Amino acid sequence: MDNKITRKRLSNFLSYEWILMLIFVLIAVTTMELVYSVTATRITAGQYFKYYLDKNLSSDVADFYIALGYEPDKNGKTFSYEIMKLGVESVMFSDEVLTARLSVQEGDVIFSDVTEEDGSSRAKALIDNYSVMPLDNLLSSAKEYLEGFKENGTLSEDLIVRHFNERMKKDNRFRTEEQKAAGRLLEIGRIQKLAKDVEDFEKIFAAGNEGLFFNYTKYAQTLAFRPDDEDAQILYGREVAAGRENAKYGIRLSALTYEGTDKKDVSRFFQKVDTGTAEDVIVMVFDFTSYQPDLQFETISFIDTILRECSDLLD
16 A cells, blocks of 8 residues: 655645644644633633832832742731732823723722822822722721621631631642642631731721821812812712811821831832932822622732831831
């Protein structure tokens, strides 16, 4: 039998069998895509922790990353094992990019400027136009979240594991029994760490720390510039009626002080470009609780790290 491959035979094969070859290639590619979609770990908005540096602000990002002690897949110094990616972005020019990012819940914290210029400030504009969360609301929401894991006032590992098993059903990180067992231990550690971070965060609301906060009533700046705007009047009225008049929207970084040599000057991490200091710089939190109910409070751990690194407030 003559099985010799000749140019003519190869040409005939390619002429008549190319459609079959193309089908085989498409099947192979589709199979690979299917395997990837089933087994790959998809990072959710909550698992990507991102903070923004507003206009006129700069940061020593490398130094700050070291302070955060970020360790993927572990319950680390700042974040839990659930934070799979850490990022930072500067808001350089227009707000269009920031608006686009936040429309898909990409962002957790922003550092901004409260300097008043012509009767307005950048931080107030952000609060009026985006979903910025008052810090006392953040605290109360975190405490309410933790209550769901308590029995008789104490954290229950059974309740933590039950919740973990339910929300991790489609998480490809925990497919085998060995992975699930390791995941349950990580989850118990996550909740225990969060409880400690929330307890520490509550300390800053003690009497005597009033100067630490940036207080503001949402829509007040908009209303000041457009006093006849009926929509602004209604929105402002709702904030007042809801008890959010002069709410604590930010922490003033310049108010972070310490004694001794084991702390760092906060301006080493964050500063205004024109002054080189943290004067008038605040940190605020975006509210995406409805999209990331279990991970919204990583923002508390983030702020706690800044407070521990740069002040005596949590000592």
